[in-house]
Amino acid sequence: MSVQFKITRRALLAGLPAVALAGGQNRGLQLSNTKGEKVAFAFGNTPLFEYRYGKSLPKPYVHPLYAPNQAVLTLDSPPDHKHHRALMIGWTEVNGYDFWGEPKSTPGPHGFTMHQKFERMREKSGELTAVNHWVAGGRILLVERRTLRAHPPGTDTLALDWESELKTGGSEVTLKAHKNGFDGLGIRFVHKMDGGKALNSEGTNTIEQANGQAARWCAYCGELESGGPGGAAIFDHPSNPRHPNPFYVMKSRFGFLSVAPTFRDPFRVAARQSLRLRYLVVAFLGEPDKAKLDSLYTAWASERRR
Numbered sequence: 347m348s349v350q351f352k353i354t355r356r357a358l359l360a361g362l363p364a365v366a367l368a369g370g371q372n373r374g375l376q377l378s379n380t381k382g383e384k385v386a387f388a389f390g391n392t393p394l395f396e397y398r399y400g401k402s403l404p405k406p407y408v409h410p411l412y413a414p415n416q417a418v419l420t421l422d423s424p425p426d427h428k429h430h431r432a433l434m435i436g437w438t439e440v441n442g443y444d445f446w447g448e449p450k451s452t453p454g455p456h457g458f459t460m461h462q463k464f465e466r467m468r469e470k471s472g473e474l475t476a477v478n479h480w481v482a483g484g485r486i487l488l489v490e491r492r493t494l495r496a497h498p499p500g501t502d503t504l505a506l507d508w509e510s511e512l513k514t515g516g517s518e519v520t521l522k523a524h525k526n527g528f529d530g531l532g533i534r535f536v537h538k539m540d541g542g543k544a545l546n547s548e549g550t551n552t553i554e555q556a557n558g559q560a561a562r563w564c565a566y567c568g569e570l571e572s573g574g575p576g577g578a579a580i581f582d583h584p585s586n587p588r589h590p591n592p593f594y595v596m597k598s599r600f601g602f603l604s605v606a607p608t609f610r611d612p613f614r615v616a617a618r619q620s621l622r623l624r625y626l627v628v629a630f631l632g633e634p635d636k637a638k639l640d641s642l643y644t645a646w647a648s649e650r651r652r
Contacts, residue, residue, distance in 0.1 A: 375472030375496055379464075387472055387496045387506070392416075394496050394504055395433075399476065404448045405459040406478060406492070408433035411533070413629050414504050417572040421534045426600070427451070430534040433627065435510055437529040437608065439522040443482035446529055457482030465491065472496035480512070487519050488512045502631040503642075513620040521621075522612035527558065528594040531625050532604030533578055539568030539601040542577065546593065547643065549636055556595050558609055563643050564593035565634050566603040575633050580605045581626040584647050587613070 378386045382401065387394040393416070399406040409422040409432030420432035428451040436446040436459070443457035459478050466475040473495040480488035495507040508531060512519075523529035535542070544553045546561035556564060565579035582591050582605050592609035596602050605625060607613065615621045626646050628639075 374498060377467060377469045377472060377474065379467065385474060389499055392499065394499065395506060397494055399461040405431060405434060405436060406461050406476065407431035411578070411629060413570060413576045414499055414502055414631050415572055417570040417576065419535060419578055419629055421536050433533050435531045437521045438524045440480065440482065441487055441519055445480060457487065486515060488514060503628055505626055505628045507626055509624045511620050511622045512615065514615050514617055516617050518617055519615045520612050521608055523606065523608040527606050527609035528604050529608055530604050530606045531580065532602060535566065535568060535601035536571055538571045539577065541597050542566055542568030542601050544595045545634060545636060547640060553595055553597050556593060558592050560590045560592050562590045563639060564595060564603060565639065566595060566601060567633050568601055576631045578603065579628045579630070579634065579639060581628065581643050581646055583624040586623055
C-alpha cells in the first residue's frame with residue numbers, strides 16, 4: 347500500500363526555501379562551546395543540535411538533533427549498537443581499519459576519529475569548522491576538515507549543512523563498506539521511530555525499494571516521542587562524487603538512514619588528494635511531500651557555496 351506524505355504550504359513558505367537561500371540572513375543563530383565537550387547550536391532560545399567532540403569519544407558526532415517541536419530524533423550509543431552515535435560519519439574499512447564500529451561493540455582492528463582543534467567558529471552565525479585526524483595503527487590516515495552550518499529554523503523544519511573534506515597524506519586511502527553498505531553519513535533514530543516509512547526523490551515510498559536506490563534525497567519518517575509523525579531527510583549535493591548516491595534505509599530492527607556512496611564500490615583517494623562530501627540534513631514535522639522536498643532540494647543545491 348502506498349504511503350501519502352503531506353507538508354503544509356505554510357511550512358513550505360516558512361521553512362527551508364528561505365533557510366537554504368538565507369545567505370547572511372542568520373540573525374539569531376548562535377553557538378555555545380562547552381570547551382572539551384560539545385558545541386550547542388541554537389536559534390534564539392530554541393536549541394537546534396549539539397556537536398560532541400570530547401577526547402574520550404571514538405568519533406565526533408551530532409546529538410541530540412531536535413525536531414522543530416524540540417522532540418529528540420537521534421539515539422546515542424544504544425545498548426544494541428553502542429557504536430551508533432546519533433548523526434555520524436564513518437566507514438567500516440579504511441585501509442583495513444574500522445572507523446564505524448568501536449572496541450567492545452564490534453570486532454577490530456579499529457580506527458579513531460580524533461578532534462584536534464576548531465579552525466573556525468562563528469558564534470553569532472551558527473557555523474564551525476573542526477579539524478579531525480582519522481588515526482589507526484599509529485598513523486594519521488586522513489585529515490578531515492568538517493564544517494557544520496545551522497540554518498534559521500522554519501515552522502516545521504530545521505536544517506544543518508554537513509561538509510567533510512578528507513585529505514590523504516603520502517599514501518592512498520581506500521574507504522570501503524562491508525556487505526550491508528551503510529557506511530557514510532548516517533542517522534540512528536530514537537526507538538519510538540522504529541518501524542517507520544521512507545520516501546525518496548525517485549518517488550519510492552517503501553523501505554525495501556529505497557534501500558540501495560540512488561536518489562538526490564531520502565527521508566525517514568516515524569512516530570515522534572512527543573506524538574505525531576516527523577523525521578529527517580538527507581540531501582546529497584550535486585557536487586558529490588557519484589551523485590546521485592545510494593541510500594541505506596531500514597525500519598527493523600531499528601530506524602536508520604544513511605547516504606551511502608560506497609554502497610557498491612569503494613572510494614580510492616590517491617596520496618595527497620581530497621575527497622569532499624556535502625550534505626544537508628533536514629528535520630521536519632509531519633510527513634514530507636515529494637514535490638515540496640524536491641523544491642527544497644533545488645533551492646539548497648543551487649545555493650552558492652561559501
